[in-house]
Amino acid sequence: MTHRGKVVIITGSGRGIGRCIAEAFAAEGSKVVVAEKDPETGSETERLINSSGGEAFFISTDVGIPGAVTSMARLVAEKYGRIDVLINNAGVGIWKSPLDLTVEEWDAVAATNLRGTFLCAREAARWMKDTGGGCIINIASTRAFMSEPGSEAYAASKGGIVALTHALAASLAPCRIRVNCISPGWIETGDYGALREEDHKQHLSGRVGRPCDIAGACLFLAADGNEFINGENIIIDGGMTRKMIYEP
Secondary structure, three states, X not given: OOOOOOEEEEEOOXXXXXXXXXXXXXXXXXXXXXXXXXXXXXXXXXXHHHHXXXXXXXXXXXXXXXXXXXXXXXXXXXXXOOOOEEEEOOOOOOOOOOOOOOHHHHHHHXXXXXXXXXXXXXXHHHHHOOOOOEEEEEEOOHHHOOOOOOOHHHHHHHHHHHHHHHHHHHHHHHHOEEEEEEEEOOEOOOOHHHOOHHHHHOOOOOXXXXXXXXXXXXHHHXXXXXXXXXXXXXXXXXXXXXXXXXXX
16 A cells, blocks of 8 residues: 555554554554553564564653653654654543543543644654655544543543544645544454454444454555545444444
8 A cells, every 4th residue: 555664653552453553554564653651562562563574663652741742753753764654543531420520530531632642743743744744643533423421531532633633634734744533433452252242233334343444544544645535534433323223
């Protein structure tokens, strides 16, 4: 998909969806930057990619801290001379009644999910604009559009990412930087075999999602020739949000 040689930053790529995205780009010949807060999982992703013949570079990064994001982007630019793709995947969630949710907990979720997405996009764009442009992909969630009780902080942060995406697309278009968003539905990152038949039946596609479903979409959006896709949010949920589900 024309990703060979590209410098790709994936935040929160120590495990789950982020690790799968990192491995997918590495398999396509990209130079992968593992921007991960947890040094153990981040180093493991780096090791797995490099031992498989790919190229990965781990940078310990807390995306909620402005200085850490600025330092990460500078290190990448100094090492490779450019930043071609940024995938804002890092995220946290707190599931708690809004009656009990503290301001500190609200701020912690917003700092990582929403502010972190903005900070990473801003710092990557500073370098992208001087090297011919680039591609930014933000990972939101279908919880930006539908909810369960106790998801206020997470839902609000992911809804903010969707809005931030089209705002950034408008602002960065003159710099030849396009910005899109992916909203995953149920993506199982644990024991897929433990899922029940009724879990799969909630989806029009007949199954729960896998991390590779999101990785494939990232490869598509970042590919050369897809520059006409800009400012969009793509829901990838196996049709779950389009299926009428009645509780018994």
